[in-house]
Amino acid sequence: MGEVITIAEIKTLIKEEKVKPSDLFSMEALTEDPSVKGFVDASCKEAVGGEYKHRKRIDTKFDAEKEDWEKEKEEKEKEIKKLKSDGAKRDAVDLFAKKTKERKLDEKQTKFIESKQADFVPEDPEKLDKEVDQFMDSKIEEFKKTAEIFGHKVETEEEKKGGGGPGKEEEGDASFIPD
Numbered sequence: 001m002g003e004v005i006t007i008a009e010i011k012t013l014i015k016e017e018k019v020k021p022s023d024l025f026s027m028e029a030l031t032e033d034p035s036v037k038g039f040v041d042a043s044c045k046e047a048v049g050g051e052y053k054h055r056k057r058i059d060t061k062f063d064a065e066k067e068d069w070e071k072e073k074e075e076k077e078k079e080i081k082k083l084k085s086d087g088a089k090r091d092a093v094d095l096f097a098k099k100t101k102e103r104k105l106d107e108k109q110t111k112f113i114e115s116k117q118a119d120f121v122p123e124d125p126e127k128l129d130k131e132v133d134q135f136m137d138s139k140i141e142e143f144k145k146t147a148e149i150f151g152h153k154v155e156t157e158e159e160k161k162g163g164g165g166p167g168k169e170e171e172g173d174a175s176f177i178p179d
Helices: 007-017 027-032 033-100 109-119 127-150 157-161
Strands: none
Touching: 027 033, 027 127, 033 109, 127 157
């Protein structure tokens, strides 16, 4: 029988000759080895797990930043709405004066509406004209109701124009009428 080579001698020879396992075996043979297969599987799981953890960290950070952006956006939108409302309020002052003249309101009605102007809050600056009209209409109605409560007569447009209708004749001294 020939000489028997031990595994230790083979390992020593491979180390001395600097032979790689891939020089001796095929890829399939190496990957089918249970120790190599276990190592490869563990490495793959670690890589996938690391990728998952990395994505989770990024997603968490992104969600936190997105929440901050949403808050900031909401604050900016509120500020823009307030600024538009303030601008519309400024424009409404001139519009009130113009509409008061157009409607030919008397002095008491004008003063009443001017005292209530601070309550006017425009909802849509694009429809300011319409909102001022609605506000004035409601305040004129309020003026009429308030005047009635305090016993004052409010003239309507027809009464202001006057009419040629018959009035009551009071009987009195008729001495100036010739017989």
